[in-house]
Amino acid sequence: MILIGLAALGGGLSYRVGTLERMGPGFFPAAVGAILALVGVAIVLSAARAPGGPGVPARPEWRGWGCIAGGILAFIALGAHGGLVPATFAIVFISALGDRRNTPGQAFWLALAMVAIGVVVFKWALHLGLPLFAWG
Numbered sequence: 001m002i003l004i005g006l007a008a009l010g011g012g013l014s015y016r017v018g019t020l021e022r023m024g025p026g027f028f029p030a031a032v033g034a035i036l037a038l039v040g041v042a043i044v045l046s047a048a049r050a051p052g053g054p055g056v057p058a059r060p061e062w063r064g065w066g067c068i069a070g071g072i073l074a075f076i077a078l079g080a081h082g083g084l085v086p087a088t089f090a091i092v093f094i095s096a097l098g099d100r101r102n103t104p105g106q107a108f109w110l111a112l113a114m115v116a117i118g119v120v121v122f123k124w125a126l127h128l129g130l131p132l133f134a135w136g
Helices: 002-013 027-048 062-081 084-096 104-125
Strands: none
Touching: 002 027, 062 084, 084 104
């Protein structure tokens, strides 16, 4: 994260940055790059202070990996053949089940809330070309 953030910051600074009042084309990539690099530094610092230290290898969470990968695959398939609503519901519901603390009911309500937010933001506010429902 730190390296990607610094690369974005460097790329953004190669353009005219401008000011907060009159932003140039490099302002946004430079700002996002700086924030990403700072978040990366914060992650490194918090991991160094975590109990057990950075030398203790963590056990892989295969359930989480599988659910997140499955959610992405479901989004791809349903986005192309089902529309925004089923694709968004599927990615959030399946990915939320990757956390062992989530119940299917919690995942359902989270997915439903994200569908509502996604419809408002992507369909009505941004006018995304993906239809809400498209069975075929």
